[in-house]
Amino acid sequence: MSDRKLPRLLQTPAVLLLLVWMLIPLGLTLYFSFIRYVLNNLRRPEWTTPSISNWRGFGNYEFVLNNKDFVLAIQNSLLIVCSILFLTVILGVVIAILINKTFPGQGIVRVLLISPFFVMPAVNAVLWINMILDPVLGLQGIAVGSINDLIGSLREAPVIGAFFSLWPELEPISFRATQTSAYAVIIMVTWQWTPFAVLIFMTSLQSEDQQQKEAAVLDGAGAWSQFRFLTLPHLGRPIAIVVMIQAIFHLSLYAEIEIVSRGNGNKNLPYLIGEFANNNIGAASATGIFAVILANIVAIFLLRMIGKTLME
Amino acid sequence: MGRIVLKNVTKSFGNTQVIPPLDLTIEDGEFTVFVGPSGCGKSTLLRMIAGLEDLTSGYIEIDGDDATQVPPSERGLAMVFQSYALYPHMTVRKNIGFPLRMAKMDQSEIDKKVETAAKSLNLMDYLDRKPADLSGGQRQRVAIGRAIVREPAAFLFDEPLSNLDAALRVGMRLEIGELHERLQTTMIYVTHDQVEAMTMANKIVVLQAGVIEQVGSPLELYHKPRNKFVAGFIGSPKMNLIEGSEAAKHGAQTIGIRPEHIDVSTTDGMWEGKVGVAEHLGSDTFIHVHGVEGCDPMTVRAAGDMSVKNGETVFLTPQSQNIHKFDAEGLRIE
């Protein structure tokens, strides 16, 4: 019907914009990934402008694959994303069940809980790495310091002093070291996104069929069986949603890593690309293509799994 | 004016054809009812007339003009939906006046027309309420009001009463009937309820699986059903269809006899059977009789309150002038 063409055409601006947004930079990235292209090179100045005559074939890809940082970055990317997903889902389910039933101040607790979700990632990272996790000046450092002081003073005490002198001095953990900084990122992002999971699971729990639960009680189901056989299956869909949305956001996690790591060994793919991009654009682009491939694998997997439920 | 002609109209969803080629003419001023079991294509047909559904092939004429490609907004038809489809964010006044506002009519003119429509529909006290604050019947009236202010060429009703309770349904049936008497505008009404069809229509179109089984006045359909399907569909309780040797006596594959055309007696008659369930309605008694050859159970309608018990033997005699005969294809034999 003629009056259906116009309504359908209304989606073209959005489609075109996204297509341009996706294809042009991606095309350039692909092109750069096959040529020698660096920003500064006194010896070979011709490499500092992108040109087809600097063709390198798969050379950039080989260079990236042989770079030990690359494997580390992939490992880190996966470690960070998977840990965050795992922790937020577990914490989310537990907390959602904990606060689902009405109790005095439930509204306030909800508001307290959701707050981290709205904090901008840059502030999140600055806040955690400096004021909370810093081994000297942060709360961690202060807490470890005061525990050591306490134990130190107990050593002087009569009788029990001998016992406490067996205790070791506590070492604060530095979250800026190569491996620990990944944990810092996991902690701060989990803090930020657990509230999101909690609220989605709570919304879902509220629609749980109460009659079904009552029937289960009459059938002799205990609290655990109810959770295992009724609540958990009911949460299947929301868990899928939480996983998908978080995957979308965390695959391109950047600000937290940038602020926490500051050039030490801990990198994820986006960070590694940023580092290469300081000079070697060819390698940065090749890494970018790898990141796209990784993201596509995850995307296909997730969209297949969840896409259907979303369309219903 | 509202003469609507459908020529060779077909509709397919993907590879399934829901309406094979179909021709139908609806004369100006007629109250036409499309009736049939759910999924028979009656709503699809109505929506194609409205322009809300594309035709796969064929064409539709409204008042002699080809309307096949005309968008719904320009066909000059008004529709009342099963869900009423009122605009929840507008008051009753705004709802009824909406089509006029869309037609860029003067505000004073709109107000006048809305008032007139509201008066005739007893909605004067509710003009400033929102649909959420109205009862089902009132919402239905607003939907009708929104249709009549436009003075359309034809009204289309899509099962408008099925969301109302039984008592209200009877009342609204009468109101819509009176509306038609008053306006004399073409109305097309879709329902699965044959009582609505029989009571309201000038012309009934019986549909099954997208095919028109019969077109005719209510009494034509009742007295002369063209085939077994129409015979069974029109009339309540359903016509008894008898096969086998009884039918062969009349030279037919199947014979049909309506429950109200069977005399029942406890002493003698043509067929003998045992009472299963007897439903006492006060004005009538519906008796379901088991054991009659070729039709089990046979339903009989006895006037008044007839006291029969479960398991009792009764005798049935069909009124011979009211026996319908059908051949092997299920078509009527005159």
Added chain:
Amino acid sequence: MAIVAKSSKFGKYGRPTLAWIVGLLFFFPIFWMVLTSFKTDADAVKPEHLIWFTPTLENYLNMTENYDYWRFAKNSVITAVMATLFTLFVGIPAAYAMAFNPSRATKDVLMWMLSTKMLPAAAVLYPMTFLTKSVGLFDTKFLIVMVLSLINLPIVIWMLFTYFKEIPKDIIEAGKMDGVNTWGEIKEILIPLAWGGIASTALLCFIFCWNEAYWTVRLTTTDAATLSKLIEGNRAPEGLFFGRLSAVSAAAVGPIVVLGWFCQKQLVQGLTFGAVK
């Protein structure tokens, strides 16, 4: 665990207490940041002034001179508002088309849109820098508005799509019968009916724009730099400026957190893509 009998002591006292502890724990970092923002830089790192200190407004009062806060805040507001409006401007018609005039490809188009959101921004960072510098758009608000719009467009279209799908088709069809054209359908029926959904989509989009910290950091230097850039550039690892850093951080997230409090329910509803009722 899932259901505790009503009479149990845990259900009556333990659960609420535990819930409060969890809530306070999650809020604590924000509380700590706000608390620290009232300490002088010197007090902020002294264990003896952890809780007892003389509160001062100095950090807030000096925000302009220490960080040029208002310039960044202004950029954040302008880019986030403009990007949100532009996203809705493109997203509402698109979501309308998909929800009420779907074709066989609609589902795939939606999935594709969402998948563009998963593409790692870093992969196209250099080409973006290269392109925007060569056409003179680098470090302009226009560029940031466009980028923020495009990265949020898929999510916005998805959210609007789910809100629009909840509008009964009958009402849109009634509108068609009443003589509205496509534009009228959007203006007279769709927008008023889905107003709540559009508002919460807009809010979420605004929040995401405000918090965005990849492109806003990488594609700006001074003219279009937003609060994310400001914080990222002043991460102060040596702890010399905890007080003032806390103040500027609190000022950066404060408006958004408060905004989020008021509309948390609608935001969550929208973010579930309609898959959780």
